[in-house]
Each structure stands twice: as structure tokens, then as C-alpha cells.
Amino acid sequence: MSVFGRHLMGALFVAALSVGGRISSSAQGLGEIKLNCQNTPCDSVARGRAAFNDGKLQGLGGNGRSCADCHVPSESFQLSPAVARARFEALLARRAVNKNADDPLFRPIDADDFREHGDRANDYSNLVENGLMRVTLPLPPNVRLINPATCRTPDPIACRPIGETSVDVWRAVMPVNNVAITGPDGVPPIWPPAPRVAIMGIDPNGPNRQGGYQHDARFGTLQEQARGALLAHAQVTFEPPAGMLDDLAAFQRTLFSSPAAGVLAGAIASGSTMFPDPDPELTELERRGKVVFNRSCAQCHGGVLHPSGSTSDAGIPRPIRARYHNIQTACPRPASDGFAPCPPRLARNARLYRVMLADGSYQFVTTSDPGRLLLTGQPADLGAMDVTQLRGISRTAPYFHNNSAATLEQVLDHYDAFFRFVVSQFAPANLPAIVSSNGTVVDRGFIAPEERPALLAYLNKL
Ligand code: HEC
Numbered sequence: 001m002s003v004f005g006r007h008l009m010g011a012l013f014v015a016a017l018s019v020g021g022r023i024s025s026s027a028q029g030l031g032e033i034k035l036n037c038q039n040t041p042c043d044s045v046a047r048g049r050a051a052f053n054d055g056k057l058q059g060l061g062g063n064g065r066s067c068a069d070c071h072v073p074s075e076s077f078q079l080s081p082a083v084a085r086a087r088f089e090a091l092l093a094r095r096a097v098n099k100n101a102d103d104p105l106f107r108p109i110d111a112d113d114f115r116e117h118g119d120r121a122n123d124y125s126n127l128v129e130n131g132l133m134r135v136t137l138p139l140p141p142n143v144r145l146i147n148p149a150t151c152r153t154p155d156p157i158a159c160r161p162i163g164e165t166s167v168d169v170w171r172a173v174m175p176v177n178n179v180a181i182t183g184p185d186g187v188p189p190i191w192p193p194a195p196r197v198a199i200m201g202i203d204p205n206g207p208n209r210q211g212g213y214q215h216d217a218r219f220g221t222l223q224e225q226a227r228g229a230l231l232a233h234a235q236v237t238f239e240p241p242a243g244m245l246d247d248l249a250a251f252q253r254t255l256f257s258s259p260a261a262g263v264l265a266g267a268i269a270s271g272s273t274m275f276p277d278p279d280p281e282l283t284e285l286e287r288r289g290k291v292v293f294n295r296s297c298a299q300c301h302g303g304v305l306h307p308s309g310s311t312s313d314a315g316i317p318r319p320i321r322a323r324y325h326n327i328q329t330a331c332p333r334p335a336s337d338g339f340a341p342c343p344p345r346l347a348r349n350a351r352l353y354r355v356m357l358a359d360g361s362y363q364f365v366t367t368s369d370p371g372r373l374l375l376t377g378q379p380a381d382l383g384a385m386d387v388t389q390l391r392g393i394s395r396t397a398p399y400f401h402n403n404s405a406a407t408l409e410q411v412l413d414h415y416d417a418f419f420r421f422v423v424s425q426f427a428p429a430n431l432p433a434i435v436s437s438n439g440t441v442v443d444r445g446f447i448a449p450e451e452r453p454a455l456l457a458y459l460n461k462l
């Protein structure tokens with residue numbers, strides 16, 4: 001188990017709801033997007049849609065990429081490994097007859113696995129095998145990458161840092177559907193429970209304590225996010241105009257996994273305290289699944305005020321009110337509690353980190369993704385990711401920030417191990433609300449075998 005195993009939950013927050021548009025359009029397929037512009041300025045949405053699909057970005061000097069190259073409209077605006085592989089194979093086939101054949105998905109800036117290849121990219125295996133993009137993030141000043149050859153056992157003197165100030169992690173392309181409800185949630189955080197000690201002057205809570213965009217919520221607005229995407233993925237060389245960022249945000253706020261999710265987003269944006277339930281009509285089995293979901297999953301994914309919006313039942317207690325959690329999805333996984341070990345294609349993305357604590361001592365950790373730790377420098381944030389929204393989840397496999405669960409079945413297997421892990425970490429009288437509503441009896445997390453079909457049926461209906 002990692003040295004930070006005890007710090008199970010990282011959680012943070014702030015900011016008001018930034019949900020704007022009230023229009024709802026179920027957009028499936030590039031040519032078929034039907035805009036329904038009753039309430040927001042239609043021209044901004046239309047311009048945003050054009051910008052989203054525009055690989056030329058005239059005047060900005062990009063690399064031929066559009067947002068839609070990765071957020072594929074016909075794929076719920078995300079990217080599956082199957083699509084990445086099919087495009088790669090098609091590109092190779094075209095290259096066989098035309099050496100200039102091109103697909104802007106494959107740009108070395110983030111599609112090649114190894115930055116040392118520079119512009120001569122030749123390894124797209126994380127993209128083609130895992131559907132993951134390379135994301136480069138700065139290291140906080142108290143965090144160093146360690147050369148594993150010098151560090152067979154964690155030793156503050158022997159283990160030598162590599163002189164890098166940034167690190168590459170590999171992350172799944174998130175669906176843009178429902179971004180109107182995935183940003184900051186306005187729910188007062190209860191984590192961290194006690195004030196944290198800043199390390200080397202870094203804000204110990206990091207940005208966006210009440211949620212944001214990206215797997216680690218490092219962006220607080222869709223505009224900030226779009227600017228980051230244009231710089232990092234499309235390699236624009238001129239500052240993107242603010243109006244274009246507003247248009248992109250306006251367009252994305254019209255994208256929902258179902259019209260009912262759009263109606264919920266509208267209600268949240270209007271400041272209403274009454275929320276429509278976005279669930280479609282449920283069968284008896286799905287209704288039973290919803291009861292299981294509300295018991296086992298809604299403590300993180302649900303509740304009316306949470307943008308996950310997976311349930312709108314006002315009566316559901318959401319005692320955790322923590323937006324960020326480490327649910328042990330990064331690699332390697334704990335060897336205990338029945339976690340599925342990471343396959344080599346994912347395990348190879350792990351790096352060895354040295355984290356300096358406030359008292360000057362060091363901790364070492366090996367992980368494929370430090371999550372919010374890269375924003376705060378706090379060991380308690382190791383692996384902490386933003387809670388994902390689950391609407392339309394049946395159409396966006398594989399799952400988790402590293403696409404490590406191929407199916408919803410595997411997601412449930414993972415949670416089975418995770419809940420066991422939580423129980424094994426805490427003394428019986430002090431169980432966290434993830435698994436226990438009263439601190440002593442495990443009555444939340446675990447899914448009984450006979451409950452599984454019902455929960456799966458409900459998840460597939462979201
Ligand atoms: C090279 C592929 C790629 C391109 C091009 C791209 N994105 Fe993304 N997008 C990603 C990845 C990967 C993530 C998750 C990154 C992370 O968590 O660090 C993401 C995350 C997002 C999110 C966050 C969703 C959420 O719920 O938090 C939004 C919104 C988004 N992208 C919009 C855009 C827009 C707008 C553009 C074009 C300006 C764009 N993206 C271009 C790969 C891409």
C-alpha cells in the first residue's frame with residue numbers, strides 16, 4: 001500500500017455556480033446537432049459550435065486540431081480507445097499510399113507517449129490502447145520526480161531527484177455532455193476538516209474548492225478550460241479572444257446526455273430549490289437499483305446540489321460534502337482488498353515522487369496520477385480526483401480518469417474492493433460515511449450480489 005494510503009479522501013471547494021444556458025439539445029452526431037436557441041443568445045451558441053469544430057482557427061496559429069477531434073460528437077463528445085485505434089489504423093492505411101496523409105488527433109504534443117521523441121512522434125500506444133492523452137502539469141515546489149534507479153528503497157539521501165519541473169500524466173478525454181452541471185457546485189465543503197498547513201507557501205486547499213473542470217478540477221470556468229485546451233492541445237500561438245472562449249462555453253452548455261439533464265441544469269442555473277428528477281421512467285428493477293445507488297453511491301455522486309446530479313431526491317443524505325476523493329483508481333493499486341491489478345499498459349505510466357512535508361521530512365510514492373496533490377503539494381490529496389457526473393454513463397465506456405474500468409461491471413468490482421479497503425483502513429468504531437452512516441455499522445457501500453443487476457440496470461438508464 002502507498003505511504004499515503006491512510007489519507008483516503010482529499011476534498012476541497014469554493015465559487016458560485018457558473019451555469020448559464022437554459023437551452024437543451026440532445027446532440028448526437030456532427031451533422032445532426034439541432035440547436036434550440038430559445039433562451040441564450042443563439043448566435044453565441046452557433047459561433048461556439050463552429051469554433052468547437054474548427055481545426056483551422058484562423059489567426060490563432062494552431063496545429064490543425066479542433067476540440068471535436070478529441071471530443072467526438074457522435075461519441076457523447078468524448079473519445080473511446082476503439083475510435084482512437086480505428087483512426088490510427090485508417091491513418092496508417094492512408095499513409096501507405098500518401099506519406100502526407102494526416103489526422104490531427106495524432107499530434108506529438110499530447111498524443112505521443114514520450115516527449116523525448118519531440119516532433120518525430122512514433123509511439124501512440126497510450127492513445128491507441130488506452131484512449132488516454134498526455135497531460136503535462138507543473139510540479140509543486142515541494143514535489144520532485146525521483147530516478148527509480150537510485151531509489152530501490154525510499155531513502156532521503158540515496159534517492160536522487162530528476163531535475164524536471166513538470167510531469168506527464170495520461171488522462172481520459174472527458175465527455176463534454178452535461179458540463180453545465182459538472183463545474184463548481186456551490187456546496188459548502190467539509191473537507192479538509194481541520195485547517196491545513198501550507199507547504200512552501202502553496203495554497204494547501206488548491207484552486208476551486210467546490211469543484212471545477214478536468215479530472216482534477218484545476219479550472220474554475222469553461223472559459224479558462226477552453227483557453228487551456230487551445231494552448232495545450234491545439235498549440236495556438238496567439239491569445240484566444242475572450243469572445244471566442246465565451247462562445248465555446250455557451251455552446252458546450254447546450255450539450256446534454258438527455259433533454260431531462262438539460263432541464264435539471266436549467267433549474268440549478270435559475271437558483272431554484274426544487275429540482276426536476278432527470279431519470280426517465282424506471283422499471284421495477286431499475287427502481288430497486290436506484291435505491292441501491294442512493295445508499296451506496298449518492299454519498300459522493302448524488303444529492304440535489306451536487307453537479308453529478310445523479311439523483312435529485314431531496315431526502316438523500318449526502319454527509320460527505322467533499323468534492324474530491326481518492327478512490328484508488330490510479331496505478332499501482334493497493335495489493336490488498338481485491339483490487340484488480342493494473343495491466344502493464346497502464347501500470348507503466350507510474351512515476352516515483354518525493355513529497356516534502358511541512359516539517360521538512362520526505363515521503364515517497366509511486367503512482368500514475370497524483371491527482372490534486374499536484375495542485376496543493378499535500379500528501380492527503382494523493383490520487384484525489386473530482387467526482388464525475390454519471391448521466392449518460394452507459395454510452396461513455398471505458399471509465400475512470402485512466403479508462404481503467406472497461407465496463408460498468410468492472411466499475412462495480414472496483415468499488416467492491418474500494419469499500420473493503422476503506423473498512424480495512426479504519427477502526428470499527430470510526431468508519432467514514434462512505435461505508436457507514438453511523439460510524440459503526442457498514443450499511444452503505446457494499447453491493448450485495450443480488451443487488452448488482454438492479455444497480456447495473458439503473459446505471460444503464462442514467
Ligand atoms: C487532444 C485532445 C483534446 C482536445 C483537442 C481538446 N480536449 Fe478537452 N479534454 C481532453 C482531455 C484529455 C481532458 C481531461 C484532461 C485532464 O483532466 O487533465 C479534457 C477535458 C475537457 C473538459 C472538462 C470537462 C469536465 O467535465 O470537467 C472540457 C469542458 C473540454 N475538455 C473542452 C474542450 C474544448 C472546448 C476544446 C477545444 C478548444 C477541447 N476540449 C480540446 C482532451 C482534449
Ligand code: HEC
Pocket residue numbers: 215293296297298299300301324325326327329330385386387388389390393396398399400401402411412415434447459
Ligand atoms: C468516495 C466517493 C465515491 C463513492 C462512494 C462512489 N464514487 Fe464513483 N467516483 C468517485 C470519484 C472521485 C470518481 C472519479 C475517479 C477517477 O476518475 O479516477 C468516480 C468515478 C465514477 C465512475 C466513472 C465515470 C466516468 O465518466 O469515467 C463511475 C461509473 C462511478 N464513479 C460509479 C459509481 C457507483 C456505481 C458508485 C456506487 C457503487 C460510486 N461511483 C460510488 C467517487 C465516488
